[in-house]
Amino acid sequence: MAREFTRVGVVGLGTMGAGIVEVFARNGIDVTAVEISDGALERGRATLTGSTDRAVAKGKLAEAERDALLARVDFRVGLDALHDVDLVIEAVPEHLDLKQRIFAELDRVCKPEAILATNTSSLSVTEISVATTRPNQVIGIHFFNPAPVMKLVEVVRTVVTSADVVADVEALCERLGKVDVTISDRAGFIANALLFGYLNHAVGMFEARYATREDIDAAMKLGCGLPMGPLALMDLIGLDTAYEILDTMYRRGGRDRRHAPAPLLKQMVTAGLLGRKSGRGFYTYERPGSPKVVPDEHTPLAAEAALADGARAIAKVGVVGSGTMATGIIEVFAKAGYEVISVTRGAEKSAKVCEAVKTSLNKGVVRGKLSETDRDDALGRITWSATLEHLADVDLVVEAVIEELSVKKALFASLDEICKPGVVLATTTSSLPVIDVAMATQRPADVVGLHFFNPAPIMPLVEIVQTIRTSAETSATARAVCAKLGKTGVVCGDRSGFIVNALLFPYLNDAVKMLEASYSTADDIDYAMKLGCGYPMGPFELLDVVGLDVSLAIQRELYLELREPGFAPAPLLEHLVTAGYLGRKTGRGFRDHTRR
Numbered sequence: 001m002a003r004e005f006t007r008v009g010v011v012g013l014g015t016m017g018a019g020i021v022e023v024f025a026r027n028g029i030d031v032t033a034v035e036i037s038d039g040a041l042e043r044g045r046a047t048l049t050g051s052t053d054r055a056v057a058k059g060k061l062a063e064a065e066r067d068a069l070l071a072r073v074d075f076r077v078g079l080d081a082l083h084d085v086d087l088v089i090e091a092v093p094e095h096l097d098l099k100q101r102i103f104a105e106l107d108r109v110c111k112p113e114a115i116l117a118t119n120t121s122s123l124s125v126t127e128i129s130v131a132t133t134r135p136n137q138v139i140g141i142h143f144f145n146p147a148p149v150m151k152l153v154e155v156v157r158t159v160v161t162s163a164d165v166v167a168d169v170e171a172l173c174e175r176l177g178k179v180d181v182t183i184s185d186r187a188g189f190i191a192n193a194l195l196f197g198y199l200n201h202a203v204g205m206f207e208a209r210y211a212t213r214e215d216i217d218a219a220m221k222l223g224c225g226l227p228m229g230p231l232a233l234m235d236l237i238g239l240d241t242a243y244e245i246l247d248t249m250y251r252r253g254g255r256d257r258r259h260a261p262a263p264l265l266k267q268m269v270t271a272g273l274l275g276r277k278s279g280r281g282f283y284t285y286e287r288p289g290s291p292k293v294v295p296d297e298h299t300p301l302a303a304e305a306a307l308a309d310g311a312r313a314i315a316k317v318g319v320v321g322s323g324t325m326a327t328g329i330i331e332v333f334a335k336a337g338y339e340v341i342s343v344t345r346g347a348e349k350s351a352k353v354c355e356a357v358k359t360s361l362n363k364g365v366v367r368g369k370l371s372e373t374d375r376d377d378a379l380g381r382i383t384w385s386a387t388l389e390h391l392a393d394v395d396l397v398v399e400a401v402i403e404e405l406s407v408k409k410a411l412f413a414s415l416d417e418i419c420k421p422g423v424v425l426a427t428t429t430s431s432l433p434v435i436d437v438a439m440a441t442q443r444p445a446d447v448v449g450l451h452f453f454n455p456a457p458i459m460p461l462v463e464i465v466q467t468i469r470t471s472a473e474t475s476a477t478a479r480a481v482c483a484k485l486g487k488t489g490v491v492c493g494d495r496s497g498f499i500v501n502a503l504l505f506p507y508l509n510d511a512v513k514m515l516e517a518s519y520s521t522a523d524d525i526d527y528a529m530k531l532g533c534g535y536p537m538g539p540f541e542l543l544d545v546v547g548l549d550v551s552l553a554i555q556r557e558l559y560l561e562l563r564e565p566g567f568a569p570a571p572l573l574e575h576l577v578t579a580g581y582l583g584r585k586t587g588r589g590f591r592d593h594t595r596r
């Protein structure tokens, strides 16, 4: 028989605690909600009321339900109020000594059979448990932010947590409508161990002025389908909490430099810029606690103003190449009203590309996304050619040929001879240095990277890669073109992986390392990222879709350029590639796709 939980206690009503109170009270469980002072208690109460009022306003909760929910919560100052609860969840700041003091006190106050749980993200549950006389009844119950929304709970059992306590907590999670994964006590558990290296890397990019906060966030949202960009997520987590999590993970998790908190974080925390909860972090919010971002001195100028800023007029565009990317890019430009000259290496290839573009446009018509007239007009704007000299009078060339530097350099040298002055020359490379391509011409100031995502007609993001020689005019032109294509252009420097791949692939590689270390299963790791962080796919699903060979190549490039030891490709990834398990395309990668 699973244990009955009729009353639970929550200690600390900050970002997480207030949400955890809501989760219990929504599910009919009485809660004693404890804070350290009257002021903090009132803030916690206000957070809960604000959240439930918003749920009512959105029609997700009836008024009577809200009133019943609030009536289940008893707000108190001091731990003594917890003498009669069946379970306590502690959600105070991420400091070991503070948590240990609280657990020693809870051990004294709570009834002997009560379960004591911590919501810690990175501290050792084992170390917290030994502050009590009942370490076998101590467990980690790690909720995700915002607790009422995110489905995942990581249940952390130490070597002494008793099996029935684990089973009771798992049953409780189910009652709360959550999906739980039970794991052992390791720094960062599953989700944070994979998330925080990525978040810290994004802060480092921002700190190095590699890209703006808006562009870093837009890149990860639009390029990977994440619910939030990394800097906005840092603001939601709270920069003080994030700092402590990183610091603990660095110390507990093998001193991986990627977890050494970016210096900027410490400065922001010291300056009181804690994120949403203080009203200002990477972004500025309407008021403390508000999710609404308001413009500040770093907010970019309105798009039109930026576009007027020296962009050249572009009417005629050349697209070189005959692969998937070239085909998609031809369609994108033609649909946006540009006159397009497609150049391939022969009439046969041109015919194939033409067929592929027609098929794709026809699909748009069938799906009701494009009228027949628009399709015909788009096709009418495209000229098919196998002669590079036909690009003599275009205004922009987009190169999308094979990912080999020698081929691209030779092509750019030819374009340099053929094209008229003032043309913008763009490469769609996803891994080669744009500057190498630029220096193959006599006009490196006119060369820029335009990194489209696959499938180009659908993916809304383009990374605009500026080399140290790219002129402001070229960059402005690239931004204006992206806007006309209806894409979000994000501007970044010429570094391996640009924004998206540099932030994405080390995370995928870390997931492989976690699997290799047998900390968890591919299924649980995928669940953790989808249900805990709202990712559209788990890392192993995504690796199988992208292709393990492609992923390994990108990871190797990142490692070679940045020499970051943590970026070394996971041996398991290398072995799978060697074995020919490349993902969906070969029927087998991390999962066997031949069996249904």
Ligand SMILES: NC(=O)c1ccc[n+]([C@@H]2O[C@H](COP(=O)([O-])OP(=O)(O)OC[C@H]3O[C@@H](n4cnc5c(N)ncnc54)[C@H](O)[C@@H]3O)[C@@H](O)[C@H]2O)c1
Pocket (backbone or CB within 6 Å): 011, 012, 013, 014, 015, 016, 017, 034, 035, 036, 040, 090, 091, 092, 093, 094, 102, 119, 120, 121, 122, 142, 143, 144, 145, 236, 237, 238, 241, 245, 277
């Ligand atoms: N922020 C997140 O996204 C997130 C997600 C999952 C887990 N966590 C973990 O949850 C815990 C809380 O983090 P947070 O972000 O909610 O912190 P927070 O700073 O927002 O809130 C902490 C609260 O604890 C209260 N408190 C401090 N000392 C207390 C005491 N002695 N008795 C009672 N209350 C006390 C504070 O007044 C404050 O309201 C941490 O262990 C953190 O790692 C955080």
